[in-house]
Structures are given as structure tokens and as C-alpha cells.
Amino acid sequence: GQNAMFLxxxxxxxxxxxxxxxxxxxxxHWFCFHCQDQAEQFFRSGxxxxxxxxxxxxxxxxNYRHVANTLSVYRSVKRLGIPDSHIVLxxxxxxxxxxxxxxxxxxxxxxxxxxxxxxxxxxxxYRSYEVTVENFLRVLTGRIPPSTPRSxxxxxxxxxxxxxxxxxxxxxxxxxxxxxxxxxxxxxxDAFEQMWQKRRYNELLFIIDTCQGASMYERFYSPNIMAxxxxxxxxxxxxxxxxxGIGVHLMDRYTFYVLEFLExxxxxxxxxxxxxxxxxxxxxxxxxxxxxxxxxxRDPQNVLITxxxxxxxKVEITTETVALDPNLVGLETRVPNDEMATEPxxxxxxxxxxxxxxxxxxxKDWHPPGGFILGLWALIIMVxxxxxxxxxMKYIF
Amino acid sequence: xxxxxxLGILVAVTVRAVLYRSSLAGFISERVEVxxxxxxxxxxxxxxxxxxxxxxxxxxxxxxxTPLIIYLFHFLIEYSELVxxxxxxxxxxxxYLAVQDFNKVVFKKQKLLIxxxxxxxxxxxxxxxxxxxxxxxxxxxxxxxxNPYTVMSCVAKSTCAINNTVIAxxxxxxxxxxxxxSAIFLSIATYQSLYPLxxxxxxxxxxxQRQFIPVKLKSKDFWLYTTQYAALYLCSLVVIxxxxxxxxxxxxxxxxxxGFILSVPDLTPNIGLFWYFFAEMFEHFSLFFVCVFQIxxxxxxxxxxxxxxxxxxxxxxxxxxxxxIFKSYPTVGDVALYMAFLPLWSHLYRFLRNIFILSCVLIVxxxxxxxxWHLWIYAGSANSNFYYAITLTFNVGQILLISDYxxxxxxxxxxxxxxxxxxxxxxxxxxxVLK
Numbered sequence: 001g002q003n004a005m006f007l008x009x010x011x012x013x014x015x016x017x018x019x020x021x022x023x024x025x026x027x028x029h030w031f032c033f034h035c036q037d038q039a040e041q042f043f044r045s046g047x048x049x050x051x052x053x054x055x056x057x058x059x060x061x062x063n064y065r066h067v068a069n070t071l072s073v074y075r076s077v078k079r080l081g082i083p084d085s086h087i088v089l090x091x092x093x094x095x096x097x098x099x100x101x102x103x104x105x106x107x108x109x110x111x112x113x114x115x116x117x118x119x120x121x122x123x124x125x126y127r128s129y130e131v132t133v134e135n136f137l138r139v140l141t142g143r144i145p146p147s148t149p150r151s152x153x154x155x156x157x158x159x160x161x162x163x164x165x166x167x168x169x170x171x172x173x174x175x176x177x178x179x180x181x182x183x184x185x186x187x188x189x190d191a192f193e194q195m196w197q198k199r200r201y202n203e204l205l206f207i208i209d210t211c212q213g214a215s216m217y218e219r220f221y222s223p224n225i226m227a228x229x230x231x232x233x234x235x236x237x238x239x240x241x242x243x244x245g246i247g248v249h250l251m252d253r254y255t256f257y258v259l260e261f262l263e264x265x266x267x268x269x270x271x272x273x274x275x276x277x278x279x280x281x282x283x284x285x286x287x288x289x290x291x292x293x294x295x296x297x298r299d300p301q302n303v304l305i306t307x308x309x310x311x312x313x314k315v316e317i318t319t320e321t322v323a324l325d326p327n328l329v330g331l332e333t334r335v336p337n338d339e340m341a342t343e344p345x346x347x348x349x350x351x352x353x354x355x356x357x358x359x360x361x362x363x364k365d366w367h368p369p370g371g372f373i374l375g376l377w378a379l380i381i382m383v384x385x386x387x388x389x390x391x392x393m394k395y396i397f
Numbered sequence: 398x399x400x401x402x403x404l405g406i407l408v409a410v411t412v413r414a415v416l417y418r419s420s421l422a423g424f425i426s427e428r429v430e431v432x433x434x435x436x437x438x439x440x441x442x443x444x445x446x447x448x449x450x451x452x453x454x455x456x457x458x459x460x461x462x463t464p465l466i467i468y469l470f471h472f473l474i475e476y477s478e479l480v481x482x483x484x485x486x487x488x489x490x491x492x493y494l495a496v497q498d499f500n501k502v503v504f505k506k507q508k509l510l511i512x513x514x515x516x517x518x519x520x521x522x523x524x525x526x527x528x529x530x531x532x533x534x535x536x537x538x539x540x541x542x543x544n545p546y547t548v549m550s551c552v553a554k555s556t557c558a559i560n561n562t563v564i565a566x567x568x569x570x571x572x573x574x575x576x577x578x579s580a581i582f583l584s585i586a587t588y589q590s591l592y593p594l595x596x597x598x599x600x601x602x603x604x605x606q607r608q609f610i611p612v613k614l615k616s617k618d619f620w621l622y623t624t625q626y627a628a629l630y631l632c633s634l635v636v637i638x639x640x641x642x643x644x645x646x647x648x649x650x651x652x653x654x655x656g657f658i659l660s661v662p663d664l665t666p667n668i669g670l671f672w673y674f675f676a677e678m679f680e681h682f683s684l685f686f687v688c689v690f691q692i693x694x695x696x697x698x699x700x701x702x703x704x705x706x707x708x709x710x711x712x713x714x715x716x717x718x719x720x721x722i723f724k725s726y727p728t729v730g731d732v733a734l735y736m737a738f739l740p741l742w743s744h745l746y747r748f749l750r751n752i753f754i755l756s757c758v759l760i761v762x763x764x765x766x767x768x769x770w771h772l773w774i775y776a777g778s779a780n781s782n783f784y785y786a787i788t789l790t791f792n793v794g795q796i797l798l799i800s801d802y803x804x805x806x807x808x809x810x811x812x813x814x815x816x817x818x819x820x821x822x823x824x825x826x827x828x829x830v831l832k
Contacts, residue, residue: 180777366471368467368468368471369644369646372468372640376640379636
């Protein structure tokens with residue numbers, strides 16, 4: 001019965017990626033059992049599209065590694081299938097074309113310049129000074145001015161799984177943006193709650209690679225959020241090896257090992273979240289990565305990596321007919337009676353324009369009191385005659 | 398001399414009219430250096446609008462002008478541009494007439510002192526001749542009219558121009574010797590902004606000089622005249638304040654105007670010294686420091702009166718400068734008023750020591766004000782320290798300017814009585830040092 005409910009929801013007007021065979025409102029019969037299992041797996045995660053918001057919050061050349069972190073995650077996410085139209089990439093500084101970059105138009109993630117994560121198909125949506133706390137929160141909550149182009153919007157719906165990756169410099173309870181402002185864990189938690197209330201996500205995976213990153217997910221209170229951080233409160237996240245040719249540290253340790261882990265994932269992988277939690281143990285990372293799954297409804301064992309990092313379209317072509325639950329018929333007839341007979345609601349007039357434009361203007365013009373004017377001019381005339389003598393009087397009158 | 402003055406007035410009026418019609422008018426009226434919370438035009442308009450809606454303009458923190466300004470602009474608000482141009486012209490004409498009269502007085506006094514043989518023998522080059530003094534009134538008027546500070550203040554329609562006019566009329570009345578008018582204009586100037594109270598001393602000294610009453614504490618004449626002047630001044634002040642009560646039937650204007658000037662609650666940045674200090678001061682100490690800062694304005698009157706009792710108009714100039722530097726909400730309009738007097742002391746040029754550096758400092762600071770404001774408020778790359786640094790430098794430049802003129806004036810007076818080439822007891826050349 002539950003599976004049929006999912007089916008019904010999926011056909012309603014959401015931009016979904018369901019295959020053509022499920023578009024008709026005709027009767028389906030589940031005839032085979034292993035198809036039923038497959039169908040169950042079909043509805044296991046409940047998401048139909050994937051989005052990624054990748055944010056690098058630091059500028060200046062010596063923060064090269066943060067940009068490299070973000071670009072590595074971007075690369076993995078694109079490789080696993082999320083298109084640029086579903087990725088909001090925010091980079092606070094331009095490392096590839098930085099005048100201090102000895103290898104222009106490249107951003108390397110591995111020593112010896114083995115992996116160039118910049119490539120020639122990187123699309124940065126928010127660049128340089130546009131990466132601010134305000135813009136980030138507006139992207140998340142969707143409160144964006146109407147003139148914003150589509151590439152800068154997070155057009156997610158309640159069937160979207162969103163990956164949010166943030167990196168930069170942080171502290172206990174905050175993340176620093178651009179060396180001039182910060183976002184607190186409370187703000188972030190409230191933004192996610194707004195997203196939940198506006199039905200902007202199905203499930204959210206939040207990964208943060210900063211010092212004391214675990215403090216950023218402490219305050220989350222909305223359902224369906226899973227969070228990972230590179231270090232606990234009181235610990236610093238350390239960077240990986242420096243490259244002597246470029247002169248800066250190329251990556252942070254946590255993201256380096258996550259990237260190594262992700263390089264092994266392909267769109268059909270069945271690797272689940274528990275493996276991601278094991279990435280970068282203390283011996284390699286020096287800090288203790290943390291994670292939080294109490295708000296998440298599914299067991300992390302059942303959550304595939306590709307549920308968040310890839311855009312896996314669930315297409316199951318089958319030639320066998322599948323029998324649906326007979327309860328589905330009752331559901332269809334129940335729907336037309338759903339209209340409640342309540343009295344029609346009227347919009348309350350905030351500003352009774354009709355009343356205002358028809359009333360005469362009440363101009364209460366202020367006039368100085370007569371006594372004042374009299375007193376003032378009497379004084380002025382007195383002073384005038386005292387100075388210049390009474391003899392002028394006869395010339396005036 | 399009337400023709401060049403009229404020409405100057407026409408040029409000034411044209412410049413102002415052109416600026417009024419250009420797009421700079423809006424930009425200039427927003428500048429904090431030109432419009433302070435006390436004299437900004439949009440606050441005047443706001444106050445009058447509140448009055449039209451039946452609300453007292455002094456409720457709330459918007460309007461800090463005196464009721465006379467309400468009365469003046471109630472009728473003249475549509476012609477505000479004309480009003481401000483006319484006030485500038487009136488100020489310039491008043492200064493012109495005042496300086497003309499003053500030059501005659503100076504020349505007469507110099508002649509008297511030469512005949513009395515009070516001057517040393519070798520000071521011929523320091524004596525002032527009518528020829529060099531001929532163009533000074535015109536220069537004073539033009540210095541006021543064409544000063545960029547005045548033009549900006551006029552274009553921004555800041556009521557500082559009206560304050561300047563009242564002070565100019567006060568100076569004219571004082572120099573003409575009319576006790577009554579001088580007291581009345583001084584009381585109007587004090588009523589407008591509190592600080593011209595300190596101009597009581599130089600005006601009194603000048604009027605005493607004119608009446609040939611020597612300044613001796615035991616002399617009966619001196620005390621009689623002083624009480625007469627003080628009584629006239631205080632009575633007219635009381636009359637004006639009481640008359641303002643009858644405009645709105647409330648005493649609201651006293652805390653709004655004088656309370657505001659004295660307690661400095663509004664800390665919008667301006668070219669003065671108060672805002673930064675009080676922005677970062679703890680509440681506990683703010684009363685103490687407000688008192689200290691306000692006393693600083695009134696404090697220099699008595700020492701200067703003691704030192705400069707023979708030269709009251711120079712004292713007036715120094716006092717005006719001190720008011721415009723140390724007042725709680727200075728604007729460039731106040732600076733323009735005392736700068737108009739600089740041609741009067743152009744004969745001191747040879748004794749000025751730092752005039753080049755100071756003029757550079759003042760010009761550079763004036764140019765840097767909008768730059769650092771933009772960097773602080775709009776670009777976000779600077780902070781209030783940058784703007785305050787320029788404010789500080791500007792005020793230090795002004796203070797050094799006044800002290801330079803003070804030094805030059807006293808040095809000239811010393812040379813006049815002791816001779817230009819000073820020698821020590823053993824015949825070598827001596828240097829004059831101001832201690």
C-alpha cells in the first residue's frame with residue numbers, strides 16, 4: 001500500500017525523472033515478486049532529483065586549499081551525474097587566474113600536480129565578492145530577487161536530495177566568510193528549518209571541512225539532515241601536504257581522503273554512508289571527523305553515496321506487468337470529495353484605497369499665532385527706531 | 398569700491414545658481430561635512446511638515462532649529478534658494494562695511510600712536526599704509542562669497558549661513574559702535590547656536606575702546622558700561638526666548654536646541670572632534686567628558702581677553718575660530734566665516750611661520766574627506782579611524798593656523814614697540830620666541 005502511495009505522489013505535478021511507462025493512470029498489476037523487491041528499492045530513498053551547493057568561503061592566495069577542496073567535490077559530483085544546472089558553486093576567490101599562480105588556469109588537488117580539478121568546464125555561479133552570508137542564505141531559502149538568473153538559484157523541491165559542502169576557516173559555532181563576516185550555526189540551522197518548512201528538500205547531506213567543524217551541525221533541528229564534519233569542537237582541521245612548485249598547501253586532509261574515496265565511486269556503486277563515515281580516521285586526519293545522523297530517518301546503512309553525490313536516475317525497464325495495490329482505486333474516487341465546503345475566504349484590505357481616494361484631503365496647515373507675529377514685528381520696529389531716531393517716522397507715515 | 402563688490406556678488410550668485418540647478422546639489426546636501434544634525438535643510442523641511450500635520454516638530458530627534466527659523470521658513474520655504482543666496486550676500490556686504498570701518502579705526506589708532514612716539518625708530522616697514530589697506534574690505538567680502546566652503550554650505554541650504562549672517566551683522570553693529578544693536582544681534586546669535594556667547598568679551602572690549610573707557614577693574618565707568626551692555630544683551634535674549642515660547646506655546650525647544658547642543662547625543666560623523674570620542678566612550682564617563690569638551694570652547698575667552706585687550710577685533714577673530722573648531726557640530730560653513738577675516742591680517746604674512754604647510758594640510762584634508770567617507774561607508778575597506786584621522790588633521794591644521802596668526806600678531810606688536818632689529822645686551826642679534 002505504501003509503495004502505491006509513493007507512486008501516486010510521483011505522478012503528481014513534480015518535475016520528476018520517472019520513465020515513460022509510469023505516466024498513464026491505468027491499472028498496473030504486480031505479477032512478479034522480485035519486481036516487487038525492485039520496486040521497493042525504487043521507492044527506498046524517495047528523491048527524484050539531486051542538487052549540490054558547494055561553498056568556499058575564503059579568499060587570498062594562501063587559502064588555495066579551500067578552493068581546491070570545493071572544486072574536488074564539484075568534480076566528483078559532476079562526474080557522478082549532477083549537471084551544472086543543479087549545482088550552485090560559490091568560490092570566494094579565483095585561484096586559477098590569480099597572479100600568484102605559477103600554473104595559470106589550473107587548480108591542483110594532489111601534490112606533484114597529478115589532478116587538475118579546474119578543467120575547462122567549471123561553472124562558478126557565485127564568484128569573488130558575491131560569496132556572502134546573505135547570498136548563501138538566500139540561495140538556501142530561495143528568497144532571491146526576481147532578477148537572479150537560474151544558474152544562481154537553488155530550484156529544489158520536496159523530492160530533492162541536496163548536498164551542501166562548505167569549507168573555509170571556522171571556529172566554535174561559526175564559519176568565516178571572506179575575512180569580514182561570519183555565519184553562525186544557529187543561522188544555518190534556522191535556514192535549514194526554513195528550507196524544511198518550505199519543502200525545499202527531501203534529504204540533506206551537510207559536509208563541512210573547517211576547524212571545529214562539528215560545532216556547525218550541533219544546532220540542526222530539522223528532519224532528514226545528515227551531517228559530517230572534519231573535526232570536533234576544540235580540534236583544528238589540518239591541511240595536507242604543500243606543493244613546493246605552487247608554494248601553498250593544496251588540499252585539506254579530510255577532503256583529500258574524501259576525494260580519494262569518491263574517486264572509487266561510480267554511478268552504479270552500492271557503497272553506503274557508513275563507509276563515508278569511516279573515511280579519514282584519526283591516524284590519517286589528525287583530527288577526529290564527526291557525523292550526525294539522529295535527524296535522519298533512514299538508517300545510514302541504507303543510504304547510498306550516490307543518493308547525494310550522484311544524480312542517479314532510477315530507470316527500471318521491465319517487460320513484465322506489475323499488479324498495483326487494489327486500494328489505489330478507492331484512493332482515486334476519494335479525491336473528488338476532498339473539497340471542503342467552507343465559506344469563501346476574502347483578502348482583508350490592508351489599505352482601504354477606495355475610502356482614501358474619495359475622502360477630501362484634511363489639510364491642517366499650521367500658522368504662527370498672531371500674538372507672536374505682532375510681538376516680533378513690534379520689537380523689530382522698536383529697535384529700528386531706537387537706532388535710527390524718531391525723525392524717520394514722518395517719512396514713513 | 399561698490400562696483401567690484403557688486404561684480405563679486407554677481408559672480409557668487411551665478412556660481413550658486415548654477416550649482417543649484419546641477420546634479421551636484423543633491424550630492425552636496427548629503428555630505429556630513431556640510432550638513433550637521435543642527436543645520437541640515439532636510440530636517441527643516443521635516444520639521445515644517447510635522448507642523449503641518451499637527452505634531453510639534455521638537456517631538457523626536459529630528460528638528461533642532463530655533464522657532465525663529467520655523468517662522469522664517471514657514472513663509473519662505475518655496476524661495477529657499479533665494480533666501481540662502483540673499484543671506485550670503487548680506488553677510489558679505491555686512492563684512493565689507495564692517496571691515497571698511499575697522500580699517501579707518503586701525504589707521505587712526507596707528508596715527509595716534511606714531512604721534513605719541515610709542516613706536517620704535519626702525520619699524521617703518523611695519524607701519525600700515527592706507528594704500529595697502531584699500532582693497533582689504535573687498536578681499537574680505539570676496540573671501541567669504543567665493544570660498545568653496547561657503548558655496549557648498551549655500552548649495553546644501555544649511556542654516557549655518559543664517560547663523561553666519563547674524564554674526565556678521567553683530568560684527569558690523571559692534572564696529573559701528575552701536576551698543577543696542579550689537580547686544581541684540583549677539584543675543585540672536587546666541588539664541589541660534591549657543592557658542593557666540595563667548596563673543597561677548599571681544600565686543601565689550603571693542604565698545605569700551607570706542608567709548609574711550611579704559612579697562613580698569615576699579616573704574617566706575619567700566620563697570621557701568623559693562624552692566625549696561627550685559628543687561629541689554631541678557632534682556633534681549635530673554636525677550637527672544639520668551640517670544641519663541643509663544644510661537645508653539647511650549648518650552649519644548651529648549652531641550653531640543655540647547656540641550657542637544659550641550660549634551661551631544663547625536664554622534665553622526667562630522668568635521669569636529671566630539672563624535673569619535675563619544676562613540677567609543679563608556680556611559681559612565683560620558684557626562685564628565687561632555688563637560689570637559691564644552692568647557693574647552695568657553696575656556697579660552699578669559700586668557701585671550703587678558704592678553705589681547707588692546708586688540709579686540711583680533712580677539713574676536715580668534716574667538717570665532719575657536720568656536721568653529723571646538724563646537725559640538727561644526728560644519729565647513731563655520732570655518733568659512735572666520736577664514737573670511739584672513740585678509741585683515743595679511744600684513745602679518747612676513748611673520749607667519751607655517752602658512753605653506755597649513756594651507757596644504759587644509760586643502761588636502763578637505764579633498765580627502767569625501768574620499769575616506771566613501772572608503773569607509775560604501776567600499777567598506779576603511780573604518781571610522783580613517784575618517785577621524787582626517788578630521789583630526791583638519792582640526793590640528795586649523796588650530797595651528799590660528800596659533801600661527803596669534804604668534805605673528807604678537808610678534809609684530811612686540812617689534813613695533815621694541816624695534817625691528819633686536820639686540821641682546823652684548824650687541825649680538827636676538828631671536829624672539831613665543832613662550
